[in-house]
Amino acid sequence: GAALKIAQKHIKGDYVVQLDADYQFMPSDIPNLIKPLMQGYDVALGSRYEKGARVEKGAVTNFRRFGIHFLSLATSVASMRYVSDALAGFKAFKTPVLLKVDIRVDHYGYEAEEVIKAAKLGYKIINIPVQYKKRNDGSSHVIPVKHGLMFLGTIIKTALE
Numbered sequence: 001g002a003a004l005k006i007a008q009k010h011i012k013g014d015y016v017v018q019l020d021a022d023y024q025f026m027p028s029d030i031p032n033l034i035k036p037l038m039q040g041y042d043v044a045l046g047s048r049y050e051k052g053a054r055v056e057k058g059a060v061t062n063f064r065r066f067g068i069h070f071l072s073l074a075t076s077v078a079s080m081r082y083v084s085d086a087l088a089g090f091k092a093f094k095t096p097v098l099l100k101v102d103i104r105v106d107h108y109g110y111e112a113e114e115v116i117k118a119a120k121l122g123y124k125i126i127n128i129p130v131q132y133k134k135r136n137d138g139s140s141h142v143i144p145v146k147h148g149l150m151f152l153g154t155i156i157k158t159a160l161e
Helices: 002-008 027-038 062-079 095-101 110-120 144-160
Strands: 015-019 043-047 090-094 125-129
Touching (some): 027 043, 062 144, 095 110
Parallel strands (some): 043 125
Antiparallel strands (some): 015 090, 043 090
16 A cells, blocks of 8 residues: 555656566566556456456465455455455556545555445446466565554445445
8 A cells, every 4th residue: 555655756657557467467467457458447346256367276275265256255345346356456446536536545455445435435446367377486475464454453444435
């Protein structure tokens, strides 16, 4: 969240793509996220769980998959929009949309905050199937229970605003 807020000050183009830097999401899917924006959508959410997505075996544990589905359901309820993978670090926005969303949290919960706020502002959101691979190097800094609770707190807080 903090990094996204800093990056917003430097945006120059018509579209902004948010992509986790661990190379689990494929940059080759970027055109698939931009195309709907060019066709009238405002936000394109990369999803590991839409028909056509390709998730490498072993890339997501069952425990994390449960959390992803639970938090995506909570995000869907809070935004009143279907969100199949709220935790995917792969999204695209029309630049004015992202700038208007006004991210406030500095942690992982910004993923839900940006979707819920975009929905509340009436922006058109679409889920796009993407590729997702196992991590080749290093380890995730996400602590499932701790960050999951922070994420859920952000969903509740943003929904009530």
